[in-house]
Amino acid sequence: MTHPFETIAAIGVVPVIAIESAADAVPLADALLEGGLPIAEITFRTAAAADVIARLAEARPDLVVGAGTVLDTASLAAARASGARFGLAPGYDPAVVDAAIEAGLPFAPGVMTPSDLSLATGKGVRVVKFFPAGTIGGPKALDSIAAPFAHLGVRFVPTGGVTLDNMGEWLALKAVVAVGGTWIARTSDIREGRFADITRNARAAVDKACALIEARGR
Numbered sequence: 001m002t003h004p005f006e007t008i009a010a011i012g013v014v015p016v017i018a019i020e021s022a023a024d025a026v027p028l029a030d031a032l033l034e035g036g037l038p039i040a041e042i043t044f045r046t047a048a049a050a051d052v053i054a055r056l057a058e059a060r061p062d063l064v065v066g067a068g069t070v071l072d073t074a075s076l077a078a079a080r081a082s083g084a085r086f087g088l089a090p091g092y093d094p095a096v097v098d099a100a101i102e103a104g105l106p107f108a109p110g111v112m113t114p115s116d117l118s119l120a121t122g123k124g125v126r127v128v129k130f131f132p133a134g135t136i137g138g139p140k141a142l143d144s145i146a147a148p149f150a151h152l153g154v155r156f157v158p159t160g161g162v163t164l165d166n167m168g169e170w171l172a173l174k175a176v177v178a179v180g181g182t183w184i185a186r187t188s189d190i191r192e193g194r195f196a197d198i199t200r201n202a203r204a205a206v207d208k209a210c211a212l213i214e215a216r217g218r
């Protein structure tokens with residue numbers, strides 16, 4: 001089975017999803033898959049997250065489903081038990097990172113500073129979320145912060161303020177493995193059943209990411 005971070009690198013975009021009802025899980029997955037996006041980061045921002053992951057792992061194995069907003073070890077355990085294939089967090093919590101390593105779950109903690117990055121790389125982590133990407137200073141900030149870690153092969157998933165319009169600025173950076181964002185499958189679009197819009201957003205994001213990744217010649 002392909003490593004989930006390889007799939008993420010090949011596609012170049014990760015939809016960050018806060019879904020409120022497990023009943024919407026399969027329609028959401030089908031909307032993403034129809035848009036050519038076989039990845040979903042289901043965030044533990046809602047009580048439904050673990051149920052949604054479990055349903056998707058069971059009913060839509062073609063979708064690489066992961067857990068987002070993993071803020072504590074209890075969420076990590078719930079994510080694993082539900083069948084999440086990877087995890088991400090907005091910040092760096094050593095207890096969560098240790099638990100993910102121990103469990104063998106591919107996990108990208110969030111970093112914002114060189115200190116966070118040092119902690120992460122010291123644990124052997126090589127894929128991190130860069131959050132909140134837009135607010136920290138955009139691609140220029142990432143370029144500067146990443147430079148002293150480049151020889152370690154650290155790759156970033158900038159998230160927070162990324163859109164279809166600005167994703168090209170991020171994916172132009174070699175250190176960026178993929179971008180993440182909520183714009184592809186918004187909570188309100190899921191709640192109100194606008195799955196055709198989600199398919200359209202997914203297709204636009206994937207097409208753009210693929211073109212950008214090809215252009216930079218990876």
Ligand SMILES: O=C(O)C(=O)C[C@H](O)[C@H](O)COP(=O)(O)O
Nearest residue numbers: 016068069090159160161181182
């Ligand atoms: O929840 C997490 O684990 C996070 O890391 C934060 C989210 O990825 C961002 O809040 C998405 O930001 P927007 O795409 O600008 O809405």
